[in-house]
Amino acid sequence: MKRNLKFWFWVMTAVGLLGLGGAGSGTAWAVSEAFRGKIYVPGPLKPVDSELKVRVGDPAPDFVLPSVSGEKVQLSQFKGRKNVVLSFVPAAWTPVCSDQWPGYNIAKDLFEAYDAVLLGISVDNVPTLFAWTQEMGGLWFPVLSDFWPHGAVAARYGVLRSDGVSERAIFIIDKEGVIRYIDVHDINQRPPLEGILKELEKLRKP
C-alpha cells in the first residue's frame, strides 16, 4: 500500500512538471519594442473562463460607456447606420492585448469598406486606457472603459472572467442591432484579422 502511494506520488509529480513545460510552449506572442519594460506577463491562462449570455441571432444588449476621448458611446447610436465590431480585450499593459488593437489601427479602410465601426472595450479605467493607447500612438476607433460598475457590459454579454477581466472576444452586430458572429477566443492568442473581415463580408450578402 505504502509502495503504491509512493509510485503515484512520483507519477503525479512527473505529470505536473511535464504539464508546466507544455503550457509554456503553447503560448506565443511578440511584444513590440514600443512597450519595452512596460508589459506585465501573466503567463499562460485558462483559455476561456466564462459562459456566454447571448447567442448569434439575439438582439445585442445596448450599453453606454465612457471612451478615452471623453465622449460617451452608446451601442444603439449605430443602429440603422453601421455594422459594429466589439473587440473585448482582457487588460491593458499585457502581452497579447498590446499587440492586437495597433494592428486594427492600420486596417481602418478595411473596416470602413464593410461599413463597420470598431469599438474596443476593456474593464480598465479611463486613465489607464488613455496611457496605454497613447503608448500605441493613439487609435482611430473609440476605446471604451467597462470599469464601473465593474465589467457590467462584459458580464451582460457573458464574457467576464472569474478574476474580473474580460475574455478576448469579438462580437459582430449588424445594422439591425442583431448579433451575427461571436468569437470568444483563447485569451492567450490573438484572433486573426481576416477572421473578422470574413464575417463582415458575410453581412454584405442578402
Added chain:
Amino acid sequence: MGLHKRFSIYIVFLAAVLAAGLGGPGWGRAESGVPGVGQTFPPIALEAPKEPAMRTYLGIGDGQTFTVNQVDADVVVVEIFSMYCPHCQREAPTVNALYEVAQKKNRPGKTLKILGVGAGNSPFEVDVFAKKYSVPFPLIPDGDYSVHKTLGQVRTPHFIAVKRGADGSRKVVYSQAGSFGSPEDFYRRLMEP
C-alpha cells in the same frame, strides 16, 4: 534505504523529468536564442514569396522555401516585425528608405537586400502591412511564430544583418531591437569592408 539516499534519487528523477519536459519542441526552439554578432544565422526554412519579382530580388529559385544564407546579396538585413506592432509601423518608412538607399548604391560585389519576417502574422496580415506602407521588399509570414521562437522571441522590430565574407561564409554583423537610425549611416556601416 536511508532518507538522504531516497531524497537524492528523487532529485535525480525530477531533473530527468524536467530535462525531458523542457526538451520538447517549444522549449527547444525558445532556447535557440537570437543570433548575436559574430554568429551564424540559423538555417531556418522561410516560405518563398509567390511574386516572381520578389523571388528575383532575393535571387532564389523556384523552391517552396529558402534560407537567409541563400539570398543573393553581400549583406542581408532581416527585420523581425509584426503588423500589430506600433513601433514596426512607425519604423516602416525608415526601412523603406534603407531599401531605396541600397537600390541606389548597390554595386556588383557590394549589395544589400532586405526581407521581413512577420512574427505571428498570417499571409493576409503581412499583406495588410505591405500595402499600408508600400513595402517594396519581401515580407514572409510566420503565422505560428516558429521562426520567431527560433530567433529567441525577440521584441519587434528586431534587425539582424548577415554579411558574406571573402571566403563566402556568412556571419551576423548587427543584431538589435528598435530603430537602426539613419538609413544612409546604417547602409554605410554595414557595407564597410
